[in-house]
Amino acid sequence: MKHPLESLMTAAGILLLALLSCLLLPAPSLGLTLAQSLMETFHFMDLSQLYTVLFCLWFLLLGAIEYAVIRFVWRRWFSLAER
Known part of the structure; x- marks a missing residue:
């Protein structure tokens, strides 16, 4: 079962990264x-x-990529949940 706040944590993780x-x-x-x-x-x-918009998009894109990579690594090798 998915946690009810998972979508909120996803957005918060992307913004933090x-x-x-x-x-x-x-x-x-x-x-x-x-x-x-x-x-x-x-x-x-x-x-x-122009540079304000460019930097916002650039860093949000990098945050989303970092979040996806870290989440993949966590679920693949470190998660204790059964598959």
């Missing part, structure tokens, strides 16, 4: 021409808006 990614992993940097073309495509007012 995204925070750790912010502190430990490098963020992507765009070239000036690519940044300007993305600004025109998504109608941003300045470069800081």
Whole structure:
């Protein structure tokens, strides 16, 4: 039986790992021409808006990947639950 708060713990784990990614992993940097073309495509007012959205998406993606890897490793090798 699944725990009733498992979906909440999943989201909290992803956000926590995204925070750790912010502190430990490098963020992507765009070239000036690519940044300007993305600004025109998504109608941003300045470069800081583009980088804010880019960093949020980047670190949430890394957090989700880290969460999936850690959860897989935990369930595969360390979980005490019967299969």
